Amino acid sequence: MKKAVFGLEPLSCPTCIKKIENTVGKMDGVEAVKVLFNSNKVRAQFNEDFVQAEQIHEVITKLGYPVVSQKVS
Template sequence: MKKVAIQMEELVCPSCAKKIEGALKKTDGVDEVNILFNASKAKINFDETKTDVEKLSKIIQDLGFEVLSVK
């Protein structure tokens, strides 16, 4: 399992965080998702044999949120 923290643009509502969380949890290989609403950050544990950081970032971007950095 790999852990990553994706910093996003400021989230303006809790439903935005839930939307991102739901989409990431449906992704094959994602084990755990924790959205930090106040920090606008997604902490994700995933199986790197099934998905990668680029795919996870694209999911967030496809929902209309800008990815600022990945750690």
């Protein structure tokens, strides 16, 4: 199981959080996702056999939330 933290530009509303969590959470292989509103970060836990951090990054960006940093462990 891998973990990734994606830094975002500042989020402006609670709806943004739900949109990211719901969409990323439905991706195959994503076990958990949490948006940290105060720190503008998305934490995701995922199975690399099904999804890669780059794919999660791409989905967040396509939702309209630019990713400014990414750390995978």
